[in-house]
Amino acid sequence: DAGITQSPRYKITETGRQVTLMCHQTWSHSYMFWYRQDLGHGLRLIYYSAAADITDKGEVPDGYVVSRSKTENFPLTLESATRSQTSVYFCASSLRGDQETQYFGPGTRLLVL
């Protein structure tokens, strides 16, 4: 019963490098989400996906790319990491969108030097 997992849990990278954060869920939920959490800003939605091959921008999408070729996976790529992308990243999934409960992964702590 893995639920929703994220990898890596911790990552240190340098400015300008490409970084991919992985998210995998075992529930066959249709919706998946990527958030970043920073002090003073709470959870901010980066991208979300309603189904495989369907993605949409959230509140803070700039500098990020997502894909969803399979229902269970939703990787988030920082194409050229910047220091402002230092944050804790959470992946979440839900059976449907809007009123449905979202289930969160354990998070990835990313430090960009």
Add this chain to the structure above:
Amino acid sequence: QKEVEQDPGPLSVPEGAIVSLNCTYSNSAFQYFMWYRQYSRKGPELLMYTYSSGNKEDGRFTAQVDKSSKYISLFIRDSQPSDSATYLCAIPDPSASKIIFGSGTRLSIRP
């Protein structure tokens, strides 16, 4: 103005105290209201889910919604050190398939 506003705290109270956590929202179309709890270095998890005005009780936790004032509250009775966490209010946006989260209130219960 943010759609959902929440006092970030931190809030520190002695064990056994009644805790009140609050959020305000701006969109009168919001109908569902949630509270998530997030322990340190963990992902948020749903604590309570309410629809419409009034109170909903679950053990030591009571969620209250006042739609006329656009105000939601979470009360914790007989608070325990294990309740120490960040509490986030969350409101599904009916116009989009997403949830708007408050910034979270960090709560510490002193033994």
